[in-house]
Amino acid sequence: MPQENASAQTQSIQQHGQGQQVLDLDVLIVGAGVSGLATAHELRKRAPDLKLLIVEAKSRVGGRTLTVEMKGRTDKMEKFDLGGQWVGKTQSHILEIMKEFKIQTYDQYTDGIKLAQMGDVNELRPYVSALSEKNLRHYTEVELLDFFTNTNKLKALCDKLDLIEIFESQDAEVLDQMTVSQWTRDNCQTDTVEDVMELGSRIVYGVPFTRMSMLYHLFFSKSAGGYQNLVESIGDGAQAIRLHGGTQQISERLAQPFIENNTLKMNTAVSRIDIDTQTGLARVRMYDTKNKDAVLRMQIVRAKRVIMAIPPTECGKLRWVPEVPFMKRRLFDNMYFGNMIKFVVTYKRAFWREKGYSGEVVSMGRTNEEGEMLPVVDAYDGCAPGGTPAIVGFMREEYADYTKELRCKEAVDDLARIYGDEAQDFIDYDEKVWGQEPFNGGCPVAYVPPGQMDAFAAIREPHHNVHFAGTESATHWMGYMSGAVQAGRRAAHEVLHMLDRDDVVHFSYLTDSTFAAGFLEKQQQGATQPKSKM
Amino acid sequence: MPQENASAQTQSIQQHGQGQQVLDLDVLIVGAGVSGLATAHELRKRAPDLKLLIVEAKSRVGGRTLTVEMKGRTDKMEKFDLGGQWVGKTQSHILEIMKEFKIQTYDQYTDGIKLAQMGDVNELRPYVSALSEKNLRHYTEVELLDFFTNTNKLKALCDKLDLIEIFESQDAEVLDQMTVSQWTRDNCQTDTVEDVMELGSRIVYGVPFTRMSMLYHLFFSKSAGGYQNLVESIGDGAQAIRLHGGTQQISERLAQPFIENNTLKMNTAVSRIDIDTQTGLARVRMYDTKNKDAVLRMQIVRAKRVIMAIPPTECGKLRWVPEVPFMKRRLFDNMYFGNMIKFVVTYKRAFWREKGYSGEVVSMGRTNEEGEMLPVVDAYDGCAPGGTPAIVGFMREEYADYTKELRCKEAVDDLARIYGDEAQDFIDYDEKVWGQEPFNGGCPVAYVPPGQMDAFAAIREPHHNVHFAGTESATHWMGYMSGAVQAGRRAAHEVLHMLDRDDVVHFSYLTDSTFAAGFLEKQQQGATQPKSKM
Known part of the structure; x- marks a missing residue:
C-alpha cells in the first residue's frame, strides 16, 4: 500500500x-x-x-448533455443540443434546479400531423396528437384493438411493480427472464404492435427490444409515471419542454x-x-x-x-x-448503454410546418429492399428560439461506423423521404455518436439485459x-x-x-x-x- | 501523439x-x-x-488454468487444479500440444452411482453411467419422455446451426431473442427437465439460464460436437481425461x-x-x-x-x-463471464468410492427451506494420481461474497449431505473465486446475452x-x-x-x-x- x-x-x-x-x-x-x-x-x-x-x-x-453552436438562418450561430434536450412537466428534480437558475423554457412544437412507419406498411402513415383512437384512423381495427390491449397490459404490469423491492412484485422473476421482444411475441397479435414495441425500445433506450429485460422496461416506465410518458411530447411526456440556451x-x-x-x-x-x-x-x-x-x-x-x-x-x-x-x-x-446517434439539421424554412407536419416521426426504416434499414428511427421539430428552423433526429446504432459525411447524406436522404425534397436544402448538419465518447456511455440511456435485475x-x-x-x-x-x-x-x-x-x-x-x-x-x-x- | x-x-x-x-x-x-x-x-x-x-x-x-499444491494423504504435497482441469478425447488441438510435451493422462473416475437433485424431489436421486433410459429408473416416465424429447430438440437445433455463418441458420434470429430459460419454459413440460437445463447452464457456463441467449447455447454446444459432450465425463465428454501434474x-x-x-x-x-x-x-x-x-x-x-x-x-x-x-x-x-467458485477438498480415504458412488453429483441445492440454495452445483471424484483422495466441486456464484472459511464450511456441509458424514473429516481445502481475479474473467467460460449474437x-x-x-x-x-x-x-x-x-x-x-x-x-x-x- x-x-x-x-x-x-x-x-x-x-x-x-x-x-x-x-x-x-x-x-x-x-x-x-x-x-x-x-x-x-x-x-x-x-x-x-x-x-x-x-x-x-x-x-x-x-456528461451526456452537450450544447453546440450551428449555422442558422441568419449569420448568427444558434445553440442546439446533441445530448439530453427535453424535460417533462413531472420531472420535479431538474425543474427545481432550472427554476433556481431562472432558465427559461418553451414547449416542444407538436402542432399538426405526425408520421409513423410500422407494421406491414412500408409507407409513412399519418396520425395526430396523442395516441387515442380517434386520431388513428389510418390503422385497421385489428391493429387498434391490439394496440390498446397491449397498452392496458403494460399499464397493469407497471401498476403491480414495486420500484424499491422489485422482486416482491408479482411475476417479477418470470418477467426478468424474458426479453421485451419475447414478451411482445407472446402477447401481441399484429406486426404493427410488435413494431410499436421495437420502436419504443429503440427510441427510449437506443437498443433493439431483443436485448432488454422486460422487467427493466417496466421499471423504467414506472419510474417515469408510465410508458406513455416516455414517448410523448405532450402532457407529462418526457419530450414536452425545451430550454432556452440548451441543457448543458x-x-x-x-x-x-x-x-x-x-x-x-x-x-x-x-x-x-x-x-x-x-x-x-x-x-x-x-x-x-x-x-x-x-x-x-x-x-x-x-x-x-x-x-x-x-x-x-x-x-x-x-x-x-x-x-x-x-x-x-x-x-x-x-x-x-443504448447507442443512438443524435443529429441536428438546420434549414432556412420550417417547410414541414408549412406542409402541416409537426415534424415528429417514428420509423422502422423498412423498404422494399430486403434487409435494408433506413437510418432515422425518430425525429422532431428542433427549431431554435432564435428563429432557426431545425430537425432533430436519432439514427439507429447500425450507422455508428459510417463517416460523418456519409451519415449526413443518409440522414438527409431519409428526411427527404419523410418530409419531402426540401429536406435536401439544409444549412448545417451536426451529430454526436455517443457510443464513441470515452468515459461516458451511449445514448440515450442504459439498460439491463435479462436475468440481471437482481443485481x-x-x-x-x-x-x-x-x-x-x-x-x-x-x-x-x-x-x-x-x-x-x-x-x-x-x-x-x-x-x-x-x-x-x-x-x-x-x-x-x-x-x-x-x-x-x-x-x-x-x-x-x-x-x-x-x-x-x- | x-x-x-x-x-x-x-x-x-x-x-x-x-x-x-x-x-x-x-x-x-x-x-x-x-x-x-x-x-x-x-x-x-x-x-x-x-x-x-x-x-x-x-x-x-x-490464464484460467491454475495448479496448486495441497496437503494430501501422506506428508507429501500433491498437485490439484483450481482452474481448467479436464480434456476430452475429441479436443484435438490441446491433445496435440500435450503429446508434443509428452504429458501423461488418465481417465476421470466414473465407476459407480452418480447423484442428481432436480425436479420436485429435494432428495438426491441415483443414476448410473450415461444418460440412457435404462440407467434412469428413479425417474418417472413423464420425466424421461420430457428429457429425451428435449435432448432430441436440442440436437435438431444444433444440426441446423452454421458455426461460421450463424445468422444463415434457420430461426437464428428468434433463438437469439430468447433466454435459455424462456426456451425451456416454452419447450419442456416437467420441473425436472427445467432443472436439467438450468443445471446445464450453471455447470457449463457458470451462469443461471435466465441470462443467456439460446442461440449462443446452441453454438457453444455444437462447437463441442453436441450438448451431451459438454456435460459427460465419459466417451467424448469434456470431463473424460485428466493430466498428471495438472493443466497449468x-x-x-x-x-x-x-x-x-x-x-x-x-x-x-x-x-x-x-x-x-x-x-x-x-x-x-x-x-x-x-x-x-x-x-x-x-x-x-x-x-x-x-x-x-x-x-x-x-x-x-x-x-x-x-x-x-x-x-x-x-x-x-x-x-x-460465468462465475463459479471452484474448490478441492482432500481426504484420507475415498469414502464415496467405498460406498459405491462415482463422486459425480449435480444439484439444484434446494431444501425444504423456501429460497435456500445449497452451494454445490456439481462435484466429481478428484483423486490425485499420487494417491490422495479428493473431491473437486463448483459452488454457485451466490457464495462469492462469503469468506473462504465460511465457504469451506458450507461446501463441506453440502458434501456431507451428498456423500455422508465422512466428508467432514477432510485434510485440506482450497478454492478459487475466479470472478475476483483481476485481468481475467470468471469460471468456467464466457456467455452471450440475448440479442447480441450478431456482434x-x-x-x-x-x-x-x-x-x-x-x-x-x-x-x-x-x-x-x-x-x-x-x-x-x-x-x-x-x-x-x-x-x-x-x-x-x-x-x-x-x-x-x-x-x-x-x-x-x-x-x-x-x-x-x-x-x-x-
Missing part, C-alpha cells in the same frame, strides 16, 4: 517536479455530469464547510462555484480505489487524461466519503480494492464508504436529467448522514436510500447533536 | 532512471494464457526470425523458451492501443501492474501486428484509438492490424483449452499471412478466419515468393 511508504513516495513525486502531497478530503465526487454536480450543489448548500473535490475525466462538464448550461451553472474555488478538476480520471476498512478512508488514484508522455503521474487523494456519479459500466472499468461485491460487479459489467436491485447499495449517484440509480425519471438530480441529492444526503450531519439531512431525499431506515431510527432515538462542527 | 516529440519523451524517461526506448516488434501478443502461448509457440515454430514479445498482466502464466504446466512448458530468451514480460498490462493507419503500426502502451508508486512509467512498444489473447471483456477495458467498430464494442461490453458473429474480425485469439473466438471446443489453442493457431496464421509469410501458412488453420478467402485467392494466383527473408 502507498500509505506504508508515504514519505518515500512524496519524495519520488517531488523528484518528478510536481510537489504533490496526498490530498485529504471529506468528500470526493467522481464525474461532473448533471448528477455529480447536483450532488456537489446539494452538499455545498447543506454543509459548506465540507472539504470537497469533484473530478471529471473529460475536458467539459455536462445546467451543468455549467452548477459547476461555476466549484470552478471558481478550484475544487473541480477537469481531465482527471480515476483509475483505482483502495478502501482502508480500518481507517474508513478511501485512497483514490487519478491521472491526467490529456497526458501523452510515457510517464503518468498519479494524483492520490484520500477521502472520508466517495460519490461515484458516473455510469455503472464506467465504475466497472476501475480497479476496486477490496473488489466490489459480486452483485455490484454483475451490475457494473452488464448494464450496457440492478442493489444499484444504490454503497461499497464501504463509496456511494453511488448517477441517473441509473434514480427511482423517479431514472435515465433522465431529473433522475440524475434525484440520485445526486440522495447520495449527498447519504453522505451527510454518514458524516454525522443529520442536522441538515432531509428524509425526503433518502426515501429510496439503503440508509433510510437507519436515519429514521437515529431520529426517533433523539440522536445527539452531530460531532462535526457546523 | 508520442511520436511527435519522441526525443523529448526519451529524455524524460531517462531522467526517471529507466533508459527506455520505443521497442519495435513484428508481433506483440497480449496475454500468456493457453491461447496467447499457443499463438507464440506456433509463430516460433513457423517463423523463428520474427521479433516477438508476449506480455502478461499477472505474475503467472496460464501446459502454459509453463509453452512459455519456457520465451522466458529463456526474455521475450515474455510478466506483470505488464496494456492500457491503450493507438493504431497508426498510415504506417500500419500499432503503438501499445503498457504499465507495470506491481507498481505502487504515484508515478506509472509507461512502456511503449510499436508492432506490425498485435494479437489479443485476452477475453473480449478485458479488451473492452482498454482505450482503442481509433475506437473499435460498433459491433466489436458491443461484443467487448456484453460477453460477460458475437464478428468475434474473429481483426481491427486494422490487431488480431483476436482467445478461446472465445474458437469454433471447435470454444471456451475450453482446446479452443484456446485452435484460436491461437488461427491468429498466428492470420498474422503470418499478413506479414507476407504465406510460405509457412497452412490453410487448415485458417478455415474459420476472415482471411481464409484472401489466402486461397493468393495461392490460386500463384503468389510470388514472400518479400520477407526466411
